[in-house]
Amino acid sequence: MARTDIGPPNYRDMLPEIIKRNYGKWKYHEIIRPGVLKHVAENGEELYSVRVGSPRLVSVDFIRDICEIADKYCDGHLRFTSRYNIEFLTDKKENVDRIIEEVQKLGLPVGGTGNCVTNVVHTQGWIHCHSAATDASGIVKAIMDELYDYFVSMTLPAYVRIAVACCINMCGAVHCSDLAVVGVHTKPPKIDHEKVSALCEIPTTIQSCPTGAIRRHPDPNIKSVIVREDLCMYCGNCFTVCPAMPLADPEGDGVAIYAGGKVSNARKPPMFSRMIVPYLPNNPPRWPEVVDVIKRVLEVYAKNARKHERMGEWIERIGWEKFFKLTGIPFTEHHIDDFTHAVETFRTTTQFKW
């Protein structure tokens, strides 16, 4: 009989000896070069961490490759960060260069520390999800190929966190990232009436719609629903509860781009990301229009922001009107919120820039 509810392995069994010895007793740290952290304990012991970028969607052989490096140089220990980076931990300074050499042989970048663009938090996309309006891994690859130099250096005013979600369910902290790409549908659900009566619970389906766009079918003989298209904002919530209402559409689907969110409490409180581009079409395999906007905004930020300023802090200081001017991104009526918290974003002062 299989055991259940054993829970995950105890983390204590996974920690390197130097960490066990100095658990909770770290004094300070430095970034000795991009991708390499040195933590110093109260007793003077030193721990080196080499941070390495990963594509996240990886084969078991990839995991075995990195295990091999960890066995050679880290007494068989390694960890991952919350942004999918791999960290090799060692108390031997001389191992740092060897680890770097080995990971570079595998084609993996060392970086992701300090004022950089670190790994992109992202979701599943076409590789695995029924709800996807775009792919995630592909956009991430296209963006990071272009921003690679920012991963392996620390030259930005502050760090920049990018996220990609392939639909507005946003399985990732997309809504609070410096830059975010979000898959969007732009066509209302296509209803298969026969399948609705077979597969879906009509009251639940009606209730699922945040805008009240879904109604019972006017013909009482048809056990199905209709959608008032003028009320639909293509969120896909109905599709989540009723598989007979897909929204995906090769021509309609695409992405929106957001900017200026942050999670950390440093200086300004956490902020939501705000829409900067309402829609760009899907253009696989490299989504050049999307990559172009991301790169352009990043470069304008890098050039204009003050030291320590996160993207959102910079934009709030200069004003969004200035942001659109500097980046050349057109402001449209779609940028004006008309959802639940809309009025909070309307300007209630005569202060603004031209």
Place this chain on the structure above:
Amino acid sequence: MEGETPLLDELEKGRWPSFVKEIKRAAKKNKAALDLLKVQELSYKDKITHWKHGGIVGVTGYGGGVIGRYCDQPEKFPEVAMFHTLRVNPPAGWFYKTDALRKICDIWEKYGSGMTNFHGSTGDIILLGTKTENLQPCFDELTEAGFDLGGSGSALRTISGCVGPARCEWAMIDTLDITYNLTMEFQDEIHRPRWPYKFKIKISGCPNDCVAAIARADFTVIGTWRDSIRIDQEAVRDYVEKGFDIESVVKKCPTEAISWDREKGVLNFVAEDCTRCMHCINKMPKALRPGLDRGATILVGGKAPIVKGAYLSWVIVPFMKMEPPYMEVKELLRKIWDWWDENGRTRERLAELIERLGLKQFLRDIGLPAVPQIVYRPRSNPYVFLRR
């Protein structure tokens, strides 16, 4: 395989490591991975997903941990006609010994596609794609190897915490121990969905919030302190002497709690004005350290936009001591779950319920005091329901 996937092949180029190479690597050994590659190529061509809604699949005794997945073109891609995913609960802080990782690799090579996510956005190890009949034996071997499934559906999701005291001098609470302790305490809530919707707990050791708890968790625990930042003036001067631009740091203190006296070479600091944002500490880790009277701020309600818009978590308990066995926080969680279970509608997250019934009602029902730290500012309207 060569030349069959021209669009994806494009993504083998470039400097960033390629997931396409990884799928191809798995595809050399595994037919499902090969079909996965072809389905993905088809999606790139058609610009549409080829996955269907999941049916209910799982392992005996659990209501979650497995995501059912089917391809919409089973005749063409029989190997991924069923392509279910297991969420595996990782060790706290994502620390591993290589032998544990290798065991997972071996099991997944035997039962699944050989493709994984290290990790999912909630923090689980994601084992991507297997057939229904493989789920139970795969799970059995995983538990043999010491691993268990994470949460999915309307359940407690896999809890995550930052690296904390294991490798960060700023950890005000033991994030790894809290993550592990709560995970073990709430196994039933993780494995057997029974709530209105999902519920997430995330734990960050300090206000830098490296696991984005404030944005992503219904129940957010963030380490903080009540006394004063500790300043090593000698080390501050050392920074300055080495050319560090201290003015630029001081200028960005949101509360003007710090100032640099260049004449005397002293960093002046007014502890009671400091809101513990971490900015100055982040910039001068050798000279500034958080205080010693440590605990956590508890916030609730953070979530992504679906359904009623995104929320950041709201402060409900400004300070709570966090000592094992963490009874106070467990009791608070149970009270919140009961309240949500009783009052929440289907697919209503905690934040949406609080917004519908009012934060005042929530605090009263849970038995938490109303204190000014909970709001930015008091209300501006006169519509008080005195009798409610």
